Amino acid sequence: MLKVLVIDDELDIREGLAHIIDWTTYGFAIVAEAANGKEALAYLEKETIHLIVTDISMPVMNGLEFIKELRARGWQHNVIVLSAYNDFGYLKEALKYRVENYLLKPVDEDELVATLLQVKEDIHYEIAYNLQEKENLNILRSKVLNRLVTRNISHMEFMNKADFLQIDLAAASYRVILIELESATELFERSGERFDHLKLFSAMNICQELLDARMDGVLFEDSHQHLIFIAKFTTNSLMFSYEAIADEMKDALKRYAKQPASVIIGPEVHNVSDIHLSYYKALELLEYKFYLGREATINDQQVPTCNNDNQVALENRFRALEACIMADDAEGCLAITSELYDTFKLNAKIGKPFIQHATFELFMTALKQVKEANGDVTQILSRPEQLYSNIQAQQTIDDMREYLDNNIHSIMQYLILLKKGRPVKVIKSVIEYIQTNFNQEITLKQAAETVFINPGYLGKLFKKETGLSFHDYLNKVRIDKAKELLLTTNQFVYQVSERVGYKDYNYFHKTFKKYVGTTPSDFQ
Known part of the structure; x- marks a missing residue:
């Protein structure tokens, strides 16, 4: 809302103006009143006003004196003048000081509304113009200051422009x-x-x-x-x-x-x-x-400092890490990796490119063992060709450590499976997990976390060993349990649906018919 100050020494005029129209309908609100120009100036020193409606003839400080003082102070408020026929001399003088309009008493409602709409348009334009002008000024300031901090401006040119741009x-x-x-x-x-x-x-x-x-x-x-x-x-x-x-x-x-x-x-x-x-x-x-x-x-x-002895220690950790990978020592491998990155953090002069390359070499050392064990690298990395760019995308050394740790863990678990023939035991553990948690919202990723295996690899391994995908096997377990409950209890179908892990009744109905050949209601 645009704020309005009404100035008139007659209370009934002030009250009449407040009720002659619904000001809020036109985007205005009368927020203050004054009995003369002096009171109005005191108010304007403390508060922001968009529009002033003032009488001409008033005691102490009349409307003409008020408008003169307003402009003398450099205040550019929009002003509407109220006048009687015998105030024409004052009014003619007031018009020299830029007023939006003058309205004769008694005020005509239609003329007041028309004036307010024009004033609102002018005020909004002025606000938008000032904002754009301020934004343009800020852009110019930024450009000049950018030239200063990049040393692309002479001292003399900067001082000249700084004065104009108020820097x-x-x-x-x-x-x-x-x-x-x-x-x-x-x-x-x-x-x-x-x-x-x-x-x-x-x-x-x-x-x-x-x-x-x-x-x-x-x-x-x-x-x-x-x-x-x-x-x-x-x-x-x-x-x-x-x-x-x-x-x-x-x-x-x-x-x-x-x-x-x-x-x-x-x-x-x-x-x-x-x-x-x-x-x-x-x-x-x-x-x-x-x-x-x-x-x-x-x-x-x-800023971290560099210790010349750290380079020797770094090479020793590389050799120790390779030994752990070859020995299938996953915990030892991750412990050395953690220690290695702590060393990196203390060696700022080693440089980010070297650490990226070192991380890539660690991956390659581990993946080499996967190939030698007749494993499939894509079981660990879905897009192996993007490995180096993924390493480069890490924003901090901690991000790189976490990225390496997560993948090294999956690689080591995969190596253990390949070399020790544990697929059957792993699938047995996953099946036990499904049998125990089928009534919960479980996913392949959650199941993979329980056996420390990459979800993609587990999915392929599960289907190879059981003949069913993880999702199909979970549905089979749930539907078998639902059949049992429908035959042995008096529970409603929607209750059975929820008990076996289906929160969506319609989905349960559709899945049951797919696996059993009939609806749950007909099965009963």
């Missing part, structure tokens, strides 16, 4: 704080698409509000869709913890924008022309998120 970077020192939204990065790396503008705008508003309350600076979006805050410091700046502010931002973004984020804190620099050094260092530190994990806060002090 104030006067300070004793600066520090770049980079906020990376996890979902924006994942989307761009996966598909090359830009993140949703409204989501990014929401995240920026949250950061802006929090940062403004803690420190001085400017916030903008860089070309990688990172949020960049150039923090300014003076000799009077308060002491604070960057890490604490980073934690506040991450918590606020996750809670209110549903956006997990990482925060990178660049080093301090002392000249505007050196801000790019803090920015590029922040981008460099961002690479260490691979080691430190998602939603990290990263600065120079948190």
Whole structure:
């Protein structure tokens, strides 16, 4: 609703205006009244109003004096003037100060409505124009600030444009704080698409509000869709913890924008022309998120250091891991893998490409054993040709460790089955699982987890050993139990359906007829 202030020294006129039309029907609401211009000015100093309806002849400060003062203060409120025939001299003067219309008393309802509709259209246009103007200004500011942090603008050109764009970077020192939204990065790396503008705008508003309350600076979006805050410091700046502010931002973004984020804190620099050094260092530190994990806060002090002795230890663990794979020692294999990645995390200088390659080699070592045991690699990896790209897709070292651990476990269990001939025992365990849990909502994946086998491989193995798919076997068990209950109890068909694991009665009816050849009701 657009807010309206009515100014008139006569109470009955103010009350009459409030009831002459249903203001809300036209998008307005009378929220305040004043008996003269002086009262109105006092109110406008504290509150936001979209439209003012004012009388001309009033004591203390009349309508003409009020409008003059309104414009002298630079206030651009929309004004409708009320006047009597003998106020024409005042009215003529008031029209010089931009009013929307003048209405003669008593006010004509149709003329008031027509004026309000025009005013509403003008106000909405002005709001939209101001928003667009503000957005265009923000775009220009971002472009100039991007050129600053990437050192693509001269100091003189920046200072000239900063003055026009109201960018104030006067300070004793600066520090770049980079906020990376996890979902924006994942989307761009996966598909090359830009993140949703409204989501990014929401995240920026949250950061802006929090940062403004803690420190001085400017916030903008860089070309990688990172949020960049150039923090300014003076000799009077308060002491604070960057890490604490980073934690506040991450918590606020996750809670209110549903956006997990990482925060990178660049080093301090002392000249505007050196801000790019803090920015590029922040981008460099961002690479260490691979080691430190998602939603990290990263600065120079948190970067892992390299120990020359670790390279020797790394090679020793490779040999130990290969020995465990060949010995079918699944627990030992996973223990060494865990230790190996702990070593990676302490060796930032090893580099992400090396760790990706090392992970790929670990997979290949294990898969080689599968081939030597006459196994089928596709039982473990549905698309083996995508293995390396899947490794590269892991965002952090912890993701890579989890990806390797999950697959190594499946590989080792598959190797044990191949080398020790355990398929029959495995299928027996799965059948026992079905017999015990048929009345629950169970899946092939859940059954596979009980015997530590890849679901795809278990499905093929189950059909090979039983002649039925897992799903068909489960249905057979359920239908056999349903037949027994229908013959030995007085339960209704829908009750039997639920007892044997079918939550959907129609599906039970259809499945029963498929396996038995008749409906449950006819079977009774």
